[in-house]
Amino acid sequence: MTSSNLLEITDLRIALNGEADKQVVKGLNMMIEPGQTMCLVGESGSGKSLTALATMGLLPKVLSPISGSIKLKGENLLATSSGRMRDLRATAMSMIFQEPMTALNPVARVGQQIEEVLEFHSDLSQSARRKRTLEMMEAVHLPDIEKMYRSFPHQLSGGQRQRIMIAMALIMRPQLLIADEPTTALDVTTQAQILELIRELREQQGSSVLFITHDMGVVAEIADDVTVLKLGEVMETQPVDSLLRHPQTDYTRDLLRAVPSQVPRAPREGGTGQTVLETIDLCKTYGGGGLFIKSREVKAAQDVSLKLMQGRTLGIVGESGSGKSTVARCIMRLIDPTSGSIVVGGQDIASMSQKALQPERKKLQIVFQDPMRSLNPRIEIGQSIIEGPLNFGVPRKQALERARELLELVGLPASAVDRFPHQFSGGQRQRIAIARALAMDPDVLVADEAVSALDVSVQAQVLDLLAELQERFGLGILFITHDLGVAAQICDEVMVMQFGRVVEYGPAAQVLSDPQQDYTKALIAAAPGRHWDFANFRPFAEAQAATGG
Structure with a gap:
């Protein structure tokens, strides 16, 4: 009797190096x-x-099925x-991968990459392949498909690259x-x-x-x-x-x-303490051309004013390209603002020289989205954590002792100081990044999409950790996110951005429960x-x- 199922997986077992006692998939049926x-x-x-x-x-070769079957029709x-x-x-059958930039060829035009699937798996002529490719690009709702066809992956947004991957996966109608x-x-x-x-x-x-x-x-x-x-x-x-x-x-x-x-969580009391961060009419403009070049100006941030109090969390939410990370990077002075003020500890750091800025940097620390890219893979995590304090004159022995304390504080063993980043899970690496930021005893912690790549359970653990650390140290947290659920659970105030501008700003319970602007809705x-x-x-x-x- 034949099965009516398209895909049938029976007792699938996958093992490391084919060894039965090292199974990573154990008798899966689906x-x-x-x-x-x-x-x-x-x-x-x-x-x-x-x-x-x-x-x-x-x-990969180190993993192999040791029993079971996977039947397609x-x-x-x-x-x-x-x-x-x-x-x-x-x-x-075909597959859409999580990160299209790693699956797409960076030096080939995206239209040609879609067309390549037809070249290998059909006998269509070149003109027919191109016509079919453009039809598929239109089917996945890409704008200006002729321009898109000629574009390289880096010229597209994340959503557009994912649409290219979907077009590539479905063009043969699997x-x-x-x-x-x-x-x-x-x-x-x-x-x-x-x-x-x-x-x-x-x-x-x-x-x-x-x-x-x-x-x-x-x-x-x-x-x-x-x-x-x-x-x-x-x-x-x-x-x-x-x-x-x-x-x-x-x-x-x-x-x-x-x-x-x-x-949104119930509003927390507070908000009348010390202001640890304030921006006034912060602007960042890219482009502008040169002597013989006329280029389009991009206003990545326009007249952004915010205020963060000690022990509070301010969330900045919006779509990709809304200016969230630009504001965060300007505040950290990783990029220079075009105009406006950034006030930290009573000092306007917006136009300070890098030399003058040095003493102020310890007040501001950042946790990035991908800790694997911000931790040096060649040095032990203990060395990464103490690098900042050493630069500010803290003795090595004292800095290492503090690093061990911080690792225990973020839920990792003190002995982990001698291990390398690749020996930890994604959630553990993010805890290490938080410990490194805390080593500087900052007033403000900027979290730029710090939990967006984590599992929901690990995400919840990291959010709980940030809340505990905030209560313990009185941190002001600037939390950049596109996840409204995360913003609802961790933020006291929320600022919504679109095209570099602030469109709504207020208490989280008000903005997320009773939004006034169509964009927020x-x-x-x-x-x-x-x-x-x-x-x-x-x-x-x-x-x-x-x-x-």
Whole structure:
């Protein structure tokens, strides 16, 4: 009897170096029907991406399936030749990767990269390939497709690059589309557009989707069924509504409870303390041309005024390109503002020379989105943490002792000072980055998308850590994020930016619960899972009905 399932994974076991006692995927079973969207969820290290790579035949050599089967329309992919797998990729199944910049060739035009799929897998003429490519680019709602066709990856936004990846994946109309965290690094409006696009193309082309994510909000928006993984083992598989209402395992319940609620936390008392940071009419303009060159000016930040109090958190939210990170980098003087004031500890540092700025730098510290790029991979983390204090004259022995204390404070063992960044998980590296920032005893901590790349459970731990450290040290935190749920849970005040300008600014409870501007309303409406009260396993509408709200 033949199965009606498009994809059927049975007792899949993947092991390091093929050794049975080093299994990273342990007896996985999963089925996907034609036209179905299956979400595979779990924390980092759960085996989600390994399952996808095994299906595509792209596992690295150190990892190999040691038992089980992966059947696509009845054909066992684990027993298929490499030549046959090349034929199946793009034609029968295809994959969208998390980071398109690492999957796209940086020196080839994006149109040619899409067209290359047709060149390898079809007998169309060159003109027919180009016509089909442009049609596909239009289908994924790219603007000015002729210009886009000629563009290189670096000339496109993150959302546009992801659309190019989707066009490339779907141009041969595969029956199975695997999407591996395709919206993780995108802002809420672009994320909503990509999710809607995948849903739309699935309906038009009749494809099935295996969607890999750690974001339960995305699961609520796109899934038909959900399989939950933990350390390579299936915890449960349920239809999405049933899983969100009636999770069967503690692990799933913990994942749901870790989702930051879109409902702002109760306002904290305070706000009358010392001002630790203030900007007045801060502007940053790029471009302007030269003697024989006329170029377009880009006003990345325009007349941005904000005030951060001791022990408070001010969130800056907005889409990519809104000017959030530009403001943060100007405040840190990583880039020079064009005009305006930046007042820290009573000093205007906006136009200070780098030499004059040196003593003021310890008051301002930053935690970046990707700690792996901000930690030196060649030196032990202890050396990274003490580098700043050493530059300000702290004796090495004293600085190392403080580094050990800080590591314990952020939840890591003091002995970790002698280890290298690659020996830690992403969440642990972010804790190290926070410890390094605290080593300078700053007044202001700037967190630039500091939790956006983390699992929801790890994200919740880091947010709790920041709250604890803020209470202990009285830090003022400037928190840059595109995640409105995170902003709702950690921020006292919220500033919304669009095209370099401030469009709304006020208490978090007011801005996020009763927005006055259309742009803010659009951001809130685009947030995935906004209708669900994940912590209580029910939609908000049911909660309101139960309380008469």
